[in-house]
Amino acid sequence: MSPFPQKSEGLLLLDIIQISQQLEKDEKFVRQAIRLQKCGTEFNTFMCGCNFIKISKKCNYRICPVCGKIRSIKFYKKFIGVIKKKRIARSIFDRGLRLLTLTIKNQEDLEGGINKLYESFNKLKRREYCKHKLVGGLGVIEIKRGEDGLWNHHIHFIIDSSYLDMKSQKKTGKDSKLVQEWKKCTGDSGILDIKRITSHAGALNYVLKYLTKGIIDLTNEEKALFFKLTFQRRLLFTFGKGEFYNIKQDKERRVCPNCGCPYQYVVPHSEEDELAKAYFSPSPPPRERFYWF
Ligand SMILES: [Zn+2]
Numbered sequence: 001m002s003p004f005p006q007k008s009e010g011l012l013l014l015d016i017i018q019i020s021q022q023l024e025k026d027e028k029f030v031r032q033a034i035r036l037q038k039c040g041t042e043f044n045t046f047m048c049g050c051n052f053i054k055i056s057k058k059c060n061y062r063i064c065p066v067c068g069k070i071r072s073i074k075f076y077k078k079f080i081g082v083i084k085k086k087r088i089a090r091s092i093f094d095r096g097l098r099l100l101t102l103t104i105k106n107q108e109d110l111e112g113g114i115n116k117l118y119e120s121f122n123k124l125k126r127r128e129y130c131k132h133k134l135v136g137g138l139g140v141i142e143i144k145r146g147e148d149g150l151w152n153h154h155i156h157f158i159i160d161s162s163y164l165d166m167k168s169q170k171k172t173g174k175d176s177k178l179v180q181e182w183k184k185c186t187g188d189s190g191i192l193d194i195k196r197i198t199s200h201a202g203a204l205n206y207v208l209k210y211l212t213k214g215i216i217d218l219t220n221e222e223k224a225l226f227f228k229l230t231f232q233r234r235l236l237f238t239f240g241k242g243e244f245y246n247i248k249q250d251k252e253r254r255v256c257p258n259c260g261c262p263y264q265y266v267v268p269h270s271e272e273d274e275l276a277k278a279y280f281s282p283s284p285p286p287r288e289r290f291y292w293f
């Protein structure tokens, strides 16, 4: 049985209708919508040295309830080893891992807001104040609807840094050095927050949950818009120096546990495909057995 909750087909269908109504003339977009709608319902055949196997076709879209969750799990596996090698800052003056949130003023334009957020952060990294303090980190962009109806963009980071001045704000009522720096980068507002980390896993789960969190709260219409405007945009990124911030996603090759051969894609209507059909034909095994992600 799949370890993941079943997606709500009804919800997905509603999304598709919204997407298609808005964009029915955009062929590429309709194709994407159909891919989302069909996610998990069709199968590709693969073969190894001893067997055939069916693997469900996944859409890999962030707004897909199933694929969004799988993506988060993959990212967790990808980053946890790296994060664990770094020490957690034990006080505000300590060098180490801490959580940082950077926010820009609410935007009318969802995609323009993403650009502004990236540009502002790139400026911040290059500021004299941050250049030596910010060693590296992992950021996840969260976009949600603000109370004013505009889009609220922010980045949740796990950063490896030395002391970042947040305190003076409370003491003097003036902007702290870090807020001043962030305001210079955004050109207008500068809201930010720094939090202590208690555990590596907790911190990573905290930032990764923002990959899907905001989307859940959106209406179907907003979800469709979000899908269109963020399609193939990277909302998770790493920065900094050193091997460990540049982890490349290894394309994992699935290997048969029996014969040790990597699974190879079976081209439809090929000779192998005919063999596979014969193999699966008289009494096909239960579908759940083939739920591979
Ligand atoms: Zn095998």
Ligand SMILES: [Zn+2]
Pocket (backbone or CB within 6 Å): 036, 039, 040, 058, 059, 060, 061, 064, 065, 066, 067, 068
């Ligand atoms: Zn999917």
